[in-house]
Amino acid sequence: MIIRTSIDVAAPPDVCFDLARDMNAHTASTSSTKERLIEGPEGGMMELGDEVEFEAVHFGIRQRLRSKIVAYDRPHMFLDEMQKGAFARMSHKHEFQKTSKGTVMVDTLDFASPLGPLGAIADRLFLANYMRKFLISRNEALKAMAERIAQQA
Numbered sequence: 001m002i003i004r005t006s007i008d009v010a011a012p013p014d015v016c017f018d019l020a021r022d023m024n025a026h027t028a029s030t031s032s033t034k035e036r037l038i039e040g041p042e043g044g045m046m047e048l049g050d051e052v053e054f055e056a057v058h059f060g061i062r063q064r065l066r067s068k069i070v071a072y073d074r075p076h077m078f079l080d081e082m083q084k085g086a087f088a089r090m091s092h093k094h095e096f097q098k099t100s101k102g103t104v105m106v107d108t109l110d111f112a113s114p115l116g117p118l119g120a121i122a123d124r125l126f127l128a129n130y131m132r133k134f135l136i137s138r139n140e141a142l143k144a145m146a147e148r149i150a151q152q153a
Contacts, residue, residue: 001123003132006106007139011150013096013103017075019142019149020094020105021046026054029141033057033134038064048072051083058130067092088112088119102150105142107135 019025023044033056040052053066065085072078082090090111113119
């Protein structure tokens, strides 16, 4: 299942990029799922090859997800892939495109639930919508942070 979202941000791409890879900003932008950092890079800024592990509550169930940055082109794009977690597979591409008013942030999430055909049904019935809302909520929080930073500059 592939989900793609985008949001316009009145801040430069480097600000948006750095917030998206900042683990402190990540936990602040995901308060609805009570995400907390279990393990991550010293200083909290993800780079190519870094792995991070989060714990969060989804559907009332506490879960852990371990992800690794497998592609990185600052300030344009980075890609993280699940190393361990509840999904059969998951990759998340973060793109930052410069515009006349700042940046458009584009997220492409490619995932599949476990359990083959049953998981595919769950993806279509409710998980895709849940994940889309999660991404939108997170990006609205990142947008607010980025625009505050840009106004202070």
